[in-house]
Amino acid sequence: MDFLFSYLALAAIYVMLGLSTNLLVGIVGIFSVSQAAVFGVGAYIVAHFLMATEPLAFLPALAIAMVCCITLNILVTLPSLRVSGDYFVVTSFGIQLLATAVFTNWTAGTGGANGLPGIPPPDVFGYQLDSTFQLMALCLCGLLLACGCFWLIMRAPFGRLLRAIREDELAVAAAGKNVLRAKVSAAALAGAFAGMAGGMYATFLSFIDPSSFDLDASILLLTMVVVGGARTLAGSIVGPFLLLAMPQALSMLDIPTTIAAAARQLIYGFLLIAFMLFRPQGLVGERL
Amino acid sequence: MLPVQLLINGLVTGCALGVVAVSFSLIYATTKIFHVAHAGVYTMAGYVAWWLVSRGAPEIVALLVAIAACALLGALIQGGLYAQLAKRRATHLVVLIASLGMLAVIQNIIAAVFTPNILQFAVPWAEHVVSLDTIRVTYTQLLTVVVSLAAYAGVMWFAHHTILGKRIRAVAANPFLAEITRLRPNAVYIYVVAIASAIVALPGVLVPLDLGLQPYGGITPLLTATIAMIAGGVGSISGAFMLSVAIAVLQNLSLLVIPGEWSIGITFFIFVIFMLFRPTGLFAAAR
Amino acid sequence: MTAYLQAAGLDHRFGGLHALRACSFDIEQGRITCLVGPNGAGKTTIFNAITGFLRPDEGHVTFRGRSLDGLRPQAIVHAGIARTFQNLRLFTELSALDNVMVALPRQFAEEPLGAIFRPLHARRSQTRRREDALRTLDHVGLADRARETVRNLSYGEQKLLSVARVLATGAELLLLDEPASGLSASALDAVMALLRRLQAEGKTLLVVEHNTRVVQQIADEVLFLHQGHLMARGSPQQIIADPALAEIYFGGAI
Numbered sequence: 159m160d161f162l163f164s165y166l167a168l169a170a171i172y173v174m175l176g177l178s179t180n181l182l183v184g185i186v187g188i189f190s191v192s193q194a195a196v197f198g199v200g201a202y203i204v205a206h207f208l209m210a211t212e213p214l215a216f217l218p219a220l221a222i223a224m225v226c227c228i229t230l231n232i233l234v235t236l237p238s239l240r241v242s243g244d245y246f247v248v249t250s251f252g253i254q255l256l257a258t259a260v261f262t263n264w265t266a267g268t269g270g271a272n273g274l275p276g277i278p279p280p281d282v283f284g285y286q287l288d289s290t291f292q293l294m295a296l297c298l299c300g301l302l303l304a305c306g307c308f309w310l311i312m313r314a315p316f317g318r319l320l321r322a323i324r325e326d327e328l329a330v331a332a333a334g335k336n337v338l339r340a341k342v343s344a345a346a347l348a349g350a351f352a353g354m355a356g357g358m359y360a361t362f363l364s365f366i367d368p369s370s371f372d373l374d375a376s377i378l379l380l381t382m383v384v385v386g387g388a389r390t391l392a393g394s395i396v397g398p399f400l401l402l403a404m405p406q407a408l409s410m411l412d413i414p415t416t417i418a419a420a421a422r423q424l425i426y427g428f429l430l431i432a433f434m435l436f437r438p439q440g441l442v443g444e445r446l
Numbered sequence: 447m448l449p450v451q452l453l454i455n456g457l458v459t460g461c462a463l464g465v466v467a468v469s470f471s472l473i474y475a476t477t478k479i480f481h482v483a484h485a486g487v488y489t490m491a492g493y494v495a496w497w498l499v500s501r502g503a504p505e506i507v508a509l510l511v512a513i514a515a516c517a518l519l520g521a522l523i524q525g526g527l528y529a530q531l532a533k534r535r536a537t538h539l540v541v542l543i544a545s546l547g548m549l550a551v552i553q554n555i556i557a558a559v560f561t562p563n564i565l566q567f568a569v570p571w572a573e574h575v576v577s578l579d580t581i582r583v584t585y586t587q588l589l590t591v592v593v594s595l596a597a598y599a600g601v602m603w604f605a606h607h608t609i610l611g612k613r614i615r616a617v618a619a620n621p622f623l624a625e626i627t628r629l630r631p632n633a634v635y636i637y638v639v640a641i642a643s644a645i646v647a648l649p650g651v652l653v654p655l656d657l658g659l660q661p662y663g664g665i666t667p668l669l670t671a672t673i674a675m676i677a678g679g680v681g682s683i684s685g686a687f688m689l690s691v692a693i694a695v696l697q698n699l700s701l702l703v704i705p706g707e708w709s710i711g712i713t714f715f716i717f718v719i720f721m722l723f724r725p726t727g728l729f730a731a732a733r
Numbered sequence: 734m735t736a737y738l739q740a741a742g743l744d745h746r747f748g749g750l751h752a753l754r755a756c757s758f759d760i761e762q763g764r765i766t767c768l769v770g771p772n773g774a775g776k777t778t779i780f781n782a783i784t785g786f787l788r789p790d791e792g793h794v795t796f797r798g799r800s801l802d803g804l805r806p807q808a809i810v811h812a813g814i815a816r817t818f819q820n821l822r823l824f825t826e827l828s829a830l831d832n833v834m835v836a837l838p839r840q841f842a843e844e845p846l847g848a849i850f851r852p853l854h855a856r857r858s859q860t861r862r863r864e865d866a867l868r869t870l871d872h873v874g875l876a877d878r879a880r881e882t883v884r885n886l887s888y889g890e891q892k893l894l895s896v897a898r899v900l901a902t903g904a905e906l907l908l909l910d911e912p913a914s915g916l917s918a919s920a921l922d923a924v925m926a927l928l929r930r931l932q933a934e935g936k937t938l939l940v941v942e943h944n945t946r947v948v949q950q951i952a953d954e955v956l957f958l959h960q961g962h963l964m965a966r967g968s969p970q971q972i973i974a975d976p977a978l979a980e981i982y983f984g985g986a987i
Contacts, residue, residue, distance in 0.1 A: 189542045237721060244480045245676060245721065247542060251669050252714040263707045307849050314848030314855050315840045322824045322835045329822040332784065333836035334810030334902045339844070347845050373665070377550055380543060417558040420661075424554035430547025434540050435530060446540050 163294040165402065167362050170297035171355045172379075172398035174304045176386065178351035179379045181308070182235075184388030184446065186344045187324050191376040192234060192250045195257030196349055198371025200227045200356020202261070202268050205277045205366060216280035216361060224353035231349025232342055254373050261368035273367025280361045293362050300358050304351050308391055311347070320344060374423055381426040384433045387443015396442050401426075449702065451581055456698030458587040460691030461594035462649035467671035467678075467686035468601050469642040475681045476618040476638045479528055480672075482545040485664030486552030487516050487523075487643045491650025492659045493556055496567055505569060513647040520643025523548060524636050549665070557661035565659040572655045586655040593648050598687050601645065605683065614638055618681070666710065670694075673717045679727030689728070736795075737762040737937065738814075738906060743782055743792035745961075752778045753789060753961040760906075765928060765938045767948045769972070770958035771982050776941045777819060779958070780908050784816045785809045796906070811838070815904035817895045819911050819941075823883045829894050830879040833866040836901035866901065873897045873927055889920030896927065907931070909940045913947045925951055945973055 179193045200223040207219035214222075237249045262271050269275075280287050280296060287293055311317050319340050322330050327337050360366050369375075378401065386397020405422060413421050439445040466488060473481045491512040498508035527548060531541050572586040605611040617634045653667070671686075674693050678685025693716055697709045704712070720727065736759030743756040752775050760766050768776050781787035783794050785806040794801040801809055824832050834840075840862055842848040842855035870876050873893045878886060886894065892912060899907050913924050921944075928938060928951050942948050948955060948969050955972040957965040959981055965972060972978060 311848040314842040316848045325824045331806040420554040420557035427547040427550025434544040
């Protein structure tokens with residue numbers, strides 16, 4: 159049963175990340191390979207505050223992480239709005255690689271390549287959440303919150319504005335709307351989701367290291383959105399659930415551990431190509 | 447390390463990077479595709495050469511086969527992936543994601559076959575050193591500079607003095623017009639990507655002679671090369687090459703004050719400066 | 734008295750192409766002015782310059798005495814000028830109603846915080862604004878096509894929709910780029926009737942148009958543009974009857 163709870167908790171976390179990536183890549187249309195970096199920032203910040211000499215309770219730590227991730231995502235997105243899309247590809251790669259460099263080398267803050275072990279379980283309103291079931295419940299709460307927000311904004315005028323922007327930015331500007339502000343708002347929200355996911359990840363796994371937040375992780379997030387489907391709530395849920403189940407399916411094949419990671423990444427790359435060629439709308443989404 | 451040594455290292459790395467930048471620039475200026483998978487082609491070159499050398503092939507044969515293999519891979523990616531996506535009227539974002547997927551496929555096939563560990567070339571003459579005072583320059587470094595400059599000159603000559611080169615420049619300048627005047631852009635695209643992939647095989651083989659092979663080591667040089675291309679001005683081959691050298695020199699000199707792991711920060715910083723003050727680059731081609 | 738809309742000394746080059754040459758003109762309030770000229774004369778470039786999509790190398794634009802120089806497109810819409818595009822640029826995946834609603838100014842929940850924290854208020858406010866949008870659609874004659882996706886609309890209906898979209902912004906000066914081109918005779922009449930109706934309601938229109946019949950029927954004044962410069966202005970009869978201008982328009986160099 160514990161195994162199922164773990165899977166659900168992780169799936170919930172990755173759905174939050176899926177929503178974040180979907181907002182940025184699917185809805186606003188920005189090519190981002192730096193979502194894992196923001197995820198990592200959220201995780202490290204929460205870990206830091208939970209393990210500090212005067213630790214914070216979980217929710218305040220999470221709030222701080224989310225604010226930082228919101229700010230980070232805004233800063234990261236702003237260049238894309240001044241320069242053309244391809245230049246932003248460079249920026250996004252740069253940010254991800256820079257973040258990995260920071261996570262790996264700033265040993266004082268992030269524990270370096272060895273990571274941060276021993277992150278305590280979350281303390282929510284005075285209750286310690288110890289069991290896997292309770293942790294899963296926390297993650298599911300976050301999931302419901304994120305899904306709820308996503309659903310609300312997509313049916314509001316904001317959602318319609320974002321859809322229009324994806325179709326034709328110039329026409330939206332000609333209609334008197336501030337395109338920049340809308341994109342930055344969406345990026346901010348994506349940052350909030352990623353930060354929340356990061357905080358829950360840190361406390362759920364109790365150990366984080368740079369390898370969970372590198373370029374490969376960003377590629378996995380993109381794959382989740384591409385497979386599940388862009389721009390829809392359903393796509394953001396289906397993608398993560400399916401792709402998280404994949405390592406289990408793979409382990410049933412006899413793949414030596416030395417190349418297991420490469421095999422996974424190979425499949426992600428293959429999925430990206432296949433879906434872009436043959437099914438750009440993903441399983442339950444809209445065309446990218 | 448002495449500043450002069452760092453300068454020399456920077457010049458050598460810069461030349462190699464310059465070839466990457468020039469080859470990427472050829473593709474980008476013509477097809478308008480941000481061909482991220484180019485990093486994978488670059489990586490594959492080194493591994494093909496390594497594999498042949500480890501089987502006893504002469505180095506020159508290994509290099510030539512690597513060049514051919516890269517040309518083939520490049521042509522396949524353009525014809526089999528990008529052209530198909532264009533037929534389905536894929537958006538720019540879709541092509542970018544597909545290119546990223548291709549990069550992941552190439553890198554991870556290499557990692558699965560050759561393991562993710564760093565591999566070294568068993569080429570003894572490569573490490574031979576020429577010393578002047580306290581300055582050390584390896585044969586590989588000398589070879590890299592010579593080959594890179596030759597490649598750069600070759601591309602310049604090709605672009606301006608051959609029919610195919612001019613045809614490529616025409617397509618790059620106006621794809622729509624090219625379409626209707628029988629310049630057949632699709633064929634041109636395949637030529638361009640094949641040629642550029644062949645060219646990038648040169649640093650792809652030479653750089654690992656010194657630094658070793660690593661499956662995921664292609665993205666950082668590619669990133670630096672694209673920044674050089676942008677800072678130099680898209681469409682300017684010379685700009686791409688010169689800025690690559692400049693950035694590599696700056697990166698190496700910065701080692702005097704900053705630890706090596708942060709050199710990506712320097713490159714990035716340069717990019718941000720350009721984006722803020724001169725987004726079109728220094729030598730952008732007149733359109 | 735300053736003119737309603739005044740363009741002074743607009744000059745712009747695109748690389749080697751000198752698109753606008755010291756172009757100056759003014760528009761009177763409440764009139765329908767037609768901008769005519771051969772292809773490449775710079776008509777759309779002027780639209781772009783007025784509406785902030787282009788920063789001219791030189792020159793100034795003032796509207797009701799207020800300078801528009803350097804303003805972004807959305808700011809110019811707020812100032813009271815809205816434009817359509819020659820290729821429409823409608824939001825094809827959205828319905829006609831949604832296309833209009835995007836353009837309604839000052840809506841609640843056009844940003845995430847309002848949408849998330851006050852969803853009920855957002856719904857109520859949307860219901861009210863939907864009424865406004867339906868009225869605008871009705872005004873152009875598309876009320877019964879409100880729920881249709883743009884893909885399912887005929888070309889004539891799409892043209893009417895693009896006018897509806899600029900109307901929704903509440904702008905008083907409308908720049909229409911070829912509102913009548915490519916239309917059947919009946920659709921053409923509908924569009925012309927609409928433009929006259931808008932004028933009667935107090936809107937000022939600046940219309941780029943190639944169709945001489947349309948120009949004759951609706952224009953109060955015609956500006957003839959050639960090679961980026963205002964060559965002539967006058968009533969439709971004067972401009973159309975001038976043989977020199979006809980030569981330029983039909984036979985001369987582009």
